[in-house]
Amino acid sequence: MMTANETALAYWTAAEARDWAGFAALLAENVVYELPQTRERIRGRDAYLRFNIEYPADWHAKVERVVGDGRHAATWTRFTVDAAEQDALSFFEFDADGLISRITDFWPEPYEPPAGREHLVERY
Amino acid sequence: MMTANETALAYWTAAEARDWAGFAALLAENVVYELPQTRERIRGRDAYLRFNIEYPADWHAKVERVVGDGRHAATWTRFTVDAAEQDALSFFEFDADGLISRITDFWPEPYEPPAGREHLVERY
Numbered sequence: 001m002m003t004a005n006e007t008a009l010a011y012w013t014a015a016e017a018r019d020w021a022g023f024a025a026l027l028a029e030n031v032v033y034e035l036p037q038t039r040e041r042i043r044g045r046d047a048y049l050r051f052n053i054e055y056p057a058d059w060h061a062k063v064e065r066v067v068g069d070g071r072h073a074a075t076w077t078r079f080t081v082d083a084a085e086q087d088a089l090s091f092f093e094f095d096a097d098g099l100i101s102r103i104t105d106f107w108p109e110p111y112e113p114p115a116g117r118e119h120l121v122e123r124y
Numbered sequence: 125m126m127t128a129n130e131t132a133l134a135y136w137t138a139a140e141a142r143d144w145a146g147f148a149a150l151l152a153e154n155v156v157y158e159l160p161q162t163r164e165r166i167r168g169r170d171a172y173l174r175f176n177i178e179y180p181a182d183w184h185a186k187v188e189r190v191v192g193d194g195r196h197a198a199t200w201t202r203f204t205v206d207a208a209e210q211d212a213l214s215f216f217e218f219d220a221d222g223l224i225s226r227i228t229d230f231w232p233e234p235y236e237p238p239a240g241r242e243h244l245v246e247r248y
Contacts, residue, residue: 005193036211038237040245047244056240065215067198069129069191074198076215076228087160089213089230091189091200104200106213108232113162116180120171121164 001098005068008075008092011100015052016061024049028099035105057081061088071095125222129192132199132216135224139176140185148173152223159229181205185212195219 014023033042065076073092093102138147189200217226
């Protein structure tokens with residue numbers, strides 16, 4: 001059985017390769033995918049596969065960080081979506097068979113820094 | 125020496141308690157804090173402590189998830205800032221002494237779900 005860390009990496013490798021059979025093989029049949037920012041939820045491997053296959057953009061993912069620990073993992077991924085850069089943060093839960101049972105995704109957007117902390121901060 | 129998991133939890137416990145001495149004791153002197161959304165960077169324990177102590181809002185943090193693995197950890201925290209709810213995602217790096225040497229924070233905001241995936245998605 002793969003570790004949490006290995007499975008999270010395999011998930012992104014399969015997604016980037018559009019290897020949907022390999023991607024599906026990592027998912028529990030009753031996987032739940034949640035997007036807290038939009039309060040959207042997708043239930044089940046079939047619907048979640050379709051969501052990914054149908055996604056209407058040309059995207060590429062590069063894993064910046066993966067942290068795995070027993071039945072949990074987290075990844076920080078840099079996406080290129082059409083011409084734009086976008087970070088994605090994903091939290092994974094695994095079932096007893098090592099399959100992904102829950103994914104919670106966050107897609108933070110750039111914003112202007114609040115005033116009042118320029119004395120502590122540099123921009124990069 | 126605490127594990128990555130334990131140190132990440134202790135960081136949030138100290139922050140929530142405004143135990144700034146305990147908080148500082150977890151940080152490497154040359155800690156770097158980065159906010160990719162605003163491209164802000166804070167260098168050093170003293171500046172990062174001031175940033176937290178001076179933060180101009182009444183906030184409370186509840187840890188939803190912590191994942192730790194060797195010299196890395198990730199946390200998902202639910203914040204209440206004044207009356208608003210806000211998720212925070214934090215990626216930690218640790219030095220050889222187990223001190224936090226780098227923190228990368230993301231603060232995703234709600235957004236409207238894109239059209240075209242209603243057949244796959246429920247709202248919650």
